[in-house]
Amino acid sequence: GQQVMQIPQYQHVQEGEDFTTYCNSSTTLSNIQWYKQRPGGHPVFLIQLVKSGEVKKQKRLTFQFGEAKKNSSLHITATQTTDVGTYFCAASGSARQLTFGSGTQLTVLP
Amino acid sequence: DAGVIQSPRHEVTEMGQEVTLRCKPISGHNSLFWYRQTMMRGLELLIYFNNNVPIDDSGMPEDRFSAKMPNASFSTLKIQPSEPRDSAVYFCASSLALGANYGYTFGSGTRLTVV
Numbered sequence: 001g002q003q004v005m006q007i008p009q010y011q012h013v014q015e016g017e018d019f020t021t022y023c024n025s026s027t028t029l030s031n032i033q034w035y036k037q038r039p040g041g042h043p044v045f046l047i048q049l050v051k052s053g054e055v056k057k058q059k060r061l062t063f064q065f066g067e068a069k070k071n072s073s074l075h076i077t078a079t080q081t082t083d084v085g086t087y088f089c090a091a092s093g094s095a096r097q098l099t100f101g102s103g104t105q106l107t108v109l110p
Numbered sequence: 111d112a113g114v115i116q117s118p119r120h121e122v123t124e125m126g127q128e129v130t131l132r133c134k135p136i137s138g139h140n141s142l143f144w145y146r147q148t149m150m151r152g153l154e155l156l157i158y159f160n161n162n163v164p165i166d167d168s169g170m171p172e173d174r175f176s177a178k179m180p181n182a183s184f185s186t187l188k189i190q191p192s193e194p195r196d197s198a199v200y201f202c203a204s205s206l207a208l209g210a211n212y213g214y215t216f217g218s219g220t221r222l223t224v225v
Contacts (some may be wrong), residue, residue, distance in 0.1 A: 043153070100112050
């Protein structure tokens with residue numbers, strides 16, 4: 001499957017600070033998806049990006065797909081304690097199934 | 111819809127015993143995936159089915175692992191015999207179809223502990 005590298009592995013932020021996680025691939029991706037997994041929970045689909053340079057927003061979350069379709073980012077503005085969890089990107093190139101990145105574990109300190 | 115339903119939620123078993131994990135995908139979803147999650151290896155795809163047919167089982171770690179999907183509403187993942195290193199959370203996920211354009215819906219997982 002498609003390999004995607006995700007950084008950072010861990011991120012601790014103070015409540016109210018911003019947070020960004022990055023997903024990178026050495027090859028062109030057909031699309032990219034983002035998931036959130038709360039502690040003790042299961043991954044939950046957040047969004048899919050398909051077009052080169054695409055930007056989508058969900059409230060305080062901003063998702064971007066790079067122009068070359070080889071990288072993506074998730075940015076959270078003014079984090080809240082409810083944002084705690086692990087954020088995964090998932091991608092497929094020519095394969096038909098998704099490969100998940102290693103995830104970024106976000107801790108929000110009150 | 112109740113979502114993807116997995117059972118049991120927790121399983122503790124002794125080494126050497128057979129373990130069967132169960133999954134009911136969302137009705138109308140044609141693709142089903144079995145993942146294993148551990149701290150060391152993250153989310154690993156074990157096997158996936160499309161229209162009840164296994165497509166790729168290259169992620170299955172050993173012959174001790176087997177999976178079936180006898181019909182569109184039921185799948186099992188079996189480990190026989192189980193070993194302590196099989197301890198992990200096993201997730202089942204389903205999607206409308208194969209292909210990159212469909213999000214996956216995950217079940218709540220089965221936390222397996224082999225002692």
